[in-house]
Amino acid sequence: MAALTPVSAFLHSATMVKAGVYLLARMHPAMAGSDVWFYTLTSFGAVTAVFASVFALRCARPI
Numbered sequence: 001m002a003a004l005t006p007v008s009a010f011l012h013s014a015t016m017v018k019a020g021v022y023l024l025a026r027m028h029p030a031m032a033g034s035d036v037w038f039y040t041l042t043s044f045g046a047v048t049a050v051f052a053s054v055f056a057l058r059c060a061r062p063i
Contacts, residue, residue: 024041031037 027037
């Protein structure tokens with residue numbers, strides 16, 4: 001990309017979020033009735049939230 005690093009990172013992250021939301025929206029009608037889908041999605045969401053929280057706390061710089 002021919003942009004500043006923060007701009008490139010922001011654009012890339014926005015693209016990945018939109019791709020993930022699109023994938024979940026496309027998979028939902030086919031998998032909505034499945035318990036495996038529910039527990040898999042919930043588990044990955046919980047692990048991601050905990051990992052992001054721990055990473056944010058460990059990498060935060062004191063002001």
